Amino acid sequence: MNSIPANISEHLQMSEEIIMPGSNEYEAARALYNAMLDKRPGCIVRCTNVDEVVATINYARDKDLLLAIRGGGHNGAGLGSCDGGLVLDTGAMKTITVDAEARTVSVEPGCTQGEVDTEASRYGLAVPAGIVSTTGIAGLTLGGGHGYLSRQYGLTIDNLIEAEVVLANGSIVMANENEHADLFWALRGGGGNFGVVTRFTFRAHPVAEVYAGPIFYDIAHAGEILRWYRDFLPTAPRKLSITLGIKTVPSTAPFPEEIWGRRICALIVCYNGSEEDGMAAMAAVREATPEPLMDGMMQMPFVAMQGLFDGLLPKGLQWYWKGDFVEEISDAAIADHIAHGSKSPSELSLMHLYPVDGAVHDVDAGETAWGGRTATWSMVIAGIDPDPAKAGALRDWAKGYWEAIHAHNRHGGAYVNFFSEDEDTARVKASYGDNYARLATVKRRYDPENLFRVNQNIDPKDAS
Ligand SMILES: Cc1cc2nc3c(=O)[nH]c(=O)nc-3n(C[C@H](O)[C@H](O)[C@H](O)COP(=O)(O)OP(=O)(O)OC[C@H]3O[C@@H](n4cnc5c(N)ncnc54)[C@H](O)[C@@H]3O)c2cc1C
Incomplete structure (x- = not known):
């Protein structure tokens, strides 16, 4: 695992600044929701669009850097950051599109749950999610997502229609019931193991x-x-x-x-x-x-x-x-x-x-x-x-x-x-039960080198 090259900004051109240790913004940018965790990444790359996500993933992979993906930064175990590696921060990607007639809501991964709630409510709609507004919609969704509407309308993933994903090899794919159906299955609960989701499309329900x-x-x-x-x-x-x-x-x-x-x-x-x-x-x-x-x-x-x-x-x-x-x-x-x-x-x-x-x-x-x-x-x-x-x-x-x-x-x-920060592989396996073996197979197909491993990790080597 390599450390962050000092000249990263020369190679990775971003519309927003790449935040390095020692810069004015670094302390605020690295802070997590959970202040018990004090992670010091080697750099924070604020992506504003899919192309920048692709470039950042390609760079981290080619330079063999530890890579963490950050949505809302709310994860209790601090899995939206890492020590020494590169944090791909999607926090600036905040577009939300509501199709009131079709009752769908498309969101970029930097949105908080409250931002999604507010926008959907303008149309008398809601996407079933969690119960605290500041939580990131991305991490919440990929883990499952439960809240006040779950008993009526299911988990957040039960309302996920489609996800746009940047894979470890830098390609952009759509995952839904018909395209990359195995990836779509895995994204619904398997966390950030399979790629960076750059857009989620949800089914919404009338809730006022x-x-x-x-x-x-x-x-x-x-x-x-x-x-x-x-x-x-x-x-x-x-x-x-x-x-x-x-x-x-x-x-x-x-x-x-x-x-x-x-x-x-x-x-x-x-x-x-x-x-x-x-x-x-x-x-x-x-x-x-x-x-x-x-x-x-x-x-x-x-x-x-x-x-x-x-x-x-x-x-x-x-x-x-x-x-x-x-x-x-x-x-x-x-x-x-x-x-x-x-x-x-x-x-x-x-x-x-x-x-x-x-x-x-x-x-x-x-x-x-x-x-x-x-x-x-x-x-x-x-x-x-x-x-x-x-x-x-x-x-x-x-x-x-x-x-x-x-x-x-x-x-x-x-x-x-x-999960807390001290859970082990046995807990990951217990949490997925019979689904773990299939998750490992999907992981081996989409991320065989385990580039996306700052998460509740599915080991591609566990694939049979
Ligand atoms: C106060 C509070 C209340 C909560 N309430 C609820 C609740 O009601 N219901 C519920 O279900 N959960 C709840 N949670 C848990 C919450 O779902 C998790 O903490 C979740 O990880 C937060 O997502 P985030 O995007 O903010 O996290 P981050 O810390 O940014 O990321 C968490 C994980 O998701 C991955 N990830 C983030 N963005 C992406 C992306 N675009 N693509 C791929 N991987 C990504 C990261 O790699 C990391 O592994 C709550 C948490 C807190 C702190």
Whole structure:
């Protein structure tokens, strides 16, 4: 592996600057969303169009440079950057085109999810994706993509119609059901292993107002609520998404001051429909659960719900997280959730169970590369705080909590976008299950030298 040639700018002509260590822009340009990770790339190349992506890939490959691809820079394990190598930053590629009649949305890879939401909402449409606006649409999609609309409309990849991809050999291909169908299959969950996606085309759905918001219960009710939730969720109408959290009320507005700092079991709810219909759907929930500390549900535009938690989670916090696919929640697991969840080291630290049932289960396990079709939830345990001095405590708590819960989870793998920086090949294989062998075959065909390896890596040598 070579280091970055000092005269890179002479060979690689870009419309934007190539950012080198020591330049004024370097510190800001290398910063990741997760400030616990401090990567120092040898250079950051800001591409503005497909031709520049091709030139950068060809250069990195020919000079034998370590290559990382950056979309939104949100990856919890910092896989949008690397130490010493070249970062191909797509952040300036932000064109979004909505075809309202065909209900499709085409986006370039530098878009955040919030930018896609805002543009699609102008036409009363939404692309099913995640729940925090600042997340990059590219990394989110390639890992799978789950959020409030998943139970109704599936994962983000279930709504991907086509991707334009620059391959390791520098060629540009379209991947869809008819062209490069094997690549299209692999891109839907297999991450950034196969090339740089320079355009995604999604199916969009009519979504306007939702009845949504958080409901907080005292942690003393967590056992009762978790037991109710594991049975209720699979029976809930698909328009109703309920994420369960074990967390703490942030000591800040808009939360009522009298409950700041209280340990809670939370339901984060989004009903895709009118307030009246949402209230009707929630009647069963409100009847079955105890008196909440706070019920913040109200009618709002879907984009408002998508950005509801942005203010609490700005760029630059310390994060350590680890995930798991969860097929069932036993009483023993509930006991461990309460034991660990109620001892979190900071107000922002959390455990979330995101629903991945409903429409996500309409797609067979082998139909896309994504490995979680048998799970009902995608779980994340995240230690989060602004203070770098707390990094060790955040990591220890999240790891200890995860180890206790992982022992109850049959699946063995996780949503790859919830990987920490210390996952190994066994975890990658467990996360893809029976799809791993096919992923390795596709990897060998499209990236036999493993140029794209700063990711949850599929080893082309594993192809049979
Ligand atoms: C606060 C927060 C909330 C989140 N909420 C959700 C959620 O609700 N639902 C959900 O599904 N996920 C969620 N995630 C996880 C998120 O999906 C991942 O962190 C994802 O990797 C972010 O994508 P990015 O483009 O911002 O990441 P980056 O760090 O830029 O890249 C991540 C990976 O994707 C690859 N990649 C990026 N762009 C491209 C491209 N154009 N072509 C090929 N490979 C590429 C990179 O090589 C890297 O391996 C959340 C993350 C955070 C931090």
